[in-house]
Amino acid sequence: MTDAPRSRWAxxxxxxxxxxxxxxxxxxxxxxPNHIDEAPMVENPMQSPRWLPSLAGWLIVxxxxxxxADALTRPLSAAASETAGERSGAGRVLLMLIALGTYWLLLExxxxxxxxxxxxxxxxxxxxxxxxxxxxxxxxxxWLVCLLFIHVLNVPLPSGTLWD
Amino acid sequence: xxxxxxxxxxxxxxxxxxxxxxxxxxxVVVGAIPGLTATMAVALALPFTFSLEPxxxxxxxxGIYKGGMxxxxxxxxxxxxxxxxxxxxxxxxGYPLTQQGKAGKALQMALYSSxxxxxxxxxxxxxxASYLAKIALNFGPPEFFWLICFSLTIIVSxxxxxxxxxxxxxxxxxxxxxxxxDMVYGSQRLTFDNFNLMDRVAFIPLLIGLFAVPEVIDFxxxxxxxxxxxxxxxxxxxxxxxxxxLKTIVRGSLIGVIIGAIPGTGATAASFISxxxxxxxxxxxxxxxxxxxxGVAAAESGNNGVxxxxxxxxxxxxxxxxxxxxxILGAFMIHGLTPGPVLFQENLTLxxxxxxxxxxxxxxxxxxxxGVIRYFSLVxxxxxxxxxxxxxxxxxxxxxxxxxxxxDVGLMLLFGVVGYLFNRTGFxxxxxxxxxxxxxxxxxxxxxTLLIGHGDPMIFFRGPITWLFIVLTVLSLFFALRRYWLDxxxxxx
Numbered sequence: 162m163t164d165a166p167r168s169r170w171a172x173x174x175x176x177x178x179x180x181x182x183x184x185x186x187x188x189x190x191x192x193x194p195n196h197i198d199e200a201p202m203v204e205n206p207m208q209s210p211r212w213l214p215s216l217a218g219w220l221i222v223x224x225x226x227x228x229x230a231d232a233l234t235r236p237l238s239a240a241a242s243e244t245a246g247e248r249s250g251a252g253r254v255l256l257m258l259i260a261l262g263t264y265w266l267l268l269e270x271x272x273x274x275x276x277x278x279x280x281x282x283x284x285x286x287x288x289x290x291x292x293x294x295x296x297x298x299x300x301x302x303x304w305l306v307c308l309l310f311i312h313v314l315n316v317p318l319p320s321g322t323l324w325d
Numbered sequence: 326x327x328x329x330x331x332x333x334x335x336x337x338x339x340x341x342x343x344x345x346x347x348x349x350x351x352x353v354v355v356g357a358i359p360g361l362t363a364t365m366a367v368a369l370a371l372p373f374t375f376s377l378e379p380x381x382x383x384x385x386x387x388g389i390y391k392g393g394m395x396x397x398x399x400x401x402x403x404x405x406x407x408x409x410x411x412x413x414x415x416x417x418x419g420y421p422l423t424q425q426g427k428a429g430k431a432l433q434m435a436l437y438s439s440x441x442x443x444x445x446x447x448x449x450x451x452x453x454a455s456y457l458a459k460i461a462l463n464f465g466p467p468e469f470f471w472l473i474c475f476s477l478t479i480i481v482s483x484x485x486x487x488x489x490x491x492x493x494x495x496x497x498x499x500x501x502x503x504x505x506x507d508m509v510y511g512s513q514r515l516t517f518d519n520f521n522l523m524d525r526v527a528f529i530p531l532l533i534g535l536f537a538v539p540e541v542i543d544f545x546x547x548x549x550x551x552x553x554x555x556x557x558x559x560x561x562x563x564x565x566x567x568x569x570x571l572k573t574i575v576r577g578s579l580i581g582v583i584i585g586a587i588p589g590t591g592a593t594a595a596s597f598i599s600x601x602x603x604x605x606x607x608x609x610x611x612x613x614x615x616x617x618x619x620g621v622a623a624a625e626s627g628n629n630g631v632x633x634x635x636x637x638x639x640x641x642x643x644x645x646x647x648x649x650x651x652x653i654l655g656a657f658m659i660h661g662l663t664p665g666p667v668l669f670q671e672n673l674t675l676x677x678x679x680x681x682x683x684x685x686x687x688x689x690x691x692x693x694x695x696g697v698i699r700y701f702s703l704v705x706x707x708x709x710x711x712x713x714x715x716x717x718x719x720x721x722x723x724x725x726x727x728x729x730x731x732x733d734v735g736l737m738l739l740f741g742v743v744g745y746l747f748n749r750t751g752f753x754x755x756x757x758x759x760x761x762x763x764x765x766x767x768x769x770x771x772x773x774t775l776l777i778g779h780g781d782p783m784i785f786f787r788g789p790i791t792w793l794f795i796v797l798t799v800l801s802l803f804f805a806l807r808r809y810w811l812d813x814x815x816x817x818x
Binding site for chain 1: 355361365369487489490492493496497499500503507509510512513514515516517541542545546547548549710711713714715717718719721722725726729731734735738750751760764767768771772775776780
């Protein structure tokens with residue numbers, strides 16, 4: 162008797178709905194009034210800068226409640242309860258995060274070519290790519306792509322403040 | 326007869342043929358690079374046209390435009406990264422086909438549907454320019470408002486397994502589209518006093534982040550698997566498959582032509598409307614989003630159908646339909662020509678020579694596309710551990726190139742994480758994108774309608790075009806919801 166309700170509460174959509182409900186309420190009750198400036202003169206409330214964001218926010222509130230109700234009234238399907246495939250090791254994930262962080266934090270400092278080479282080498286090592294000559298590709302390709310962007314397509318990619 | 330000879334004399338020059346060929350090739354290659362759009366390529370090529378003959382200059386730009394429209398689909402199909410916003414819809418079915426080892430089929434379907442749509446669009450330009458321009462001129466803010474409402478109903482059909490989640494994603498897209506300075510009142514909306522957000526969230530970093538970066542994150546969060554060497558490109562498209570999709574292509578092309586003839590609507594909306602229409606009519610609609618060739622055909626014919634049609638308001642009325650045609654308008658003016666009715670009176674020979682060139686561009690697109698596919702399709706065979714770091718590099722450089730801003734790179738990575746979380750929690754990303762695109766258009770036209778109507782709500786129901794779109798909106802919503810409930814009941818049984 163107790164199994165069915167427990168499995169329904171275990172449906173991740175219930176918690177997903179609850180998350181979006183709270184986020185949407187915070188949005189319409191806090192962010193919209195405090196971070197969207199009201200225009201001084203508005204003929205019709207539908208012309209207000211707050212109208213569309215508020216509408217979208219309240220829509221999410223209603224839909225989140227719908228999502229929770231839907232998840233509670235529907236039994237958890239086998240596919241939904243399936244866990245994801247085999248997770249990778251922490252080192253692989255960490256190296257990926259470092260590579261993403263490299264692009265975000267070092268692009269201006271090191272320039273596009275050096276950052277591209279560094280991040281690509283890190284991602285190759287994260288997998289890891291075992292063929293040594295392929296690491297040469299990780300150096301040549303960012304360099305070639307940068308040249309393409311800068312000299313052919315006239316896109317001024319950062320050259321690196323460190324080298325100035 | 327004499328006039329015909331004049332047209333041929335003007336058109337049949339080596340320069341024109343070279344311009345079309347080079348233009349299409351540049352367009353395809355630039356369109357295929359994430360972050361670099363056909364708009365950018367046309368703008369960059371404009372200074373090179375100053376010394377060319379007017380007809381050669383315009384054909385070069387038109388070639389880049391058409392090549393760019395198709396080129397975006399290549400990376401959308403192969404690496405889940407739309408090269409241009411208009412090809413965002415192509416990846417819904419194109420990428421699953423690549424994952425199934427049918428990249429060759431998907432690429433060829435994209436090429437053939439693009440060429441057929443382009444040809445039909447060109448024919449519409451030549452035969453019905455003045456009629457379509459007259460219809461398009463009747464589109465005011467209320468008509469646009471209902472057209473966008475109709476487009477919004479597509480969300481249900483691209484929502485994936487859960488319409489509720491799709492609608493939440495679309496609402497989130499609308500909220501993100503609101504970030505920035507309000508264009509009418511100058512109010513700041515959710516900018517948190519960050520000047521980078523004043524000019525709204527840039528579209529290209531959002532697009533790249535939402536579709537390409539989740540692939541990278543997902544790959545590295547899963548345990549490394551050895552690459553199985555097999556030809557992922559698979560067999561080519563058969564005549565039977567193309568024949569089966571022909572109706573979809575023709576319908577998508579017509580949708581593209583109609584949308585393209587209306588200034589300011591754009592190819593992205595056309596591809597989604599065409600996709601939704603194809604899904605509604607298809608007996609295999611359950612397979613849409615999972616690797617359906619008809620889905621690729623619909624999306625590509627929708628967005629390429631726009632290419633020729635956007636020239637309709639430009640040539641017949643002098644009104645540019647989008648940014649690219651605005652640049653082409655600039656090219657006309659640089660060469661001392663003014664598009665509009667006067668152009669047809671004073672430079673009829675040039676107009677017809679231009680039509681010949683535009684028709685030829687469809688054939689050139691087919692030839693160039695076939696050649697390019699052969700090399701690009703090799704991308705599908707590259708092991709992911711090598712391909713994805715390179716894709717990420719293109720994503721970063723492409724995002725940076727939009728505004729030369731590191732902020733956009735951060736934004737792209739942020740949307741990459743959002744896209745990954747969406748994928749993991751069963752939220753489709755396409756509705757988010759639709760909300761982001763259509764949200765500002767919805768708000769803008771609603772406000773303008775209220776302004777011109779002085780608060781009178783009857784302005785929303787002012788003529789046959791508004792009523793046509795109201796009926797289409799209601800019917801589309803009714804059928805989409807009915808189908809959704811039927812599919813759910815079927816799945817439950």
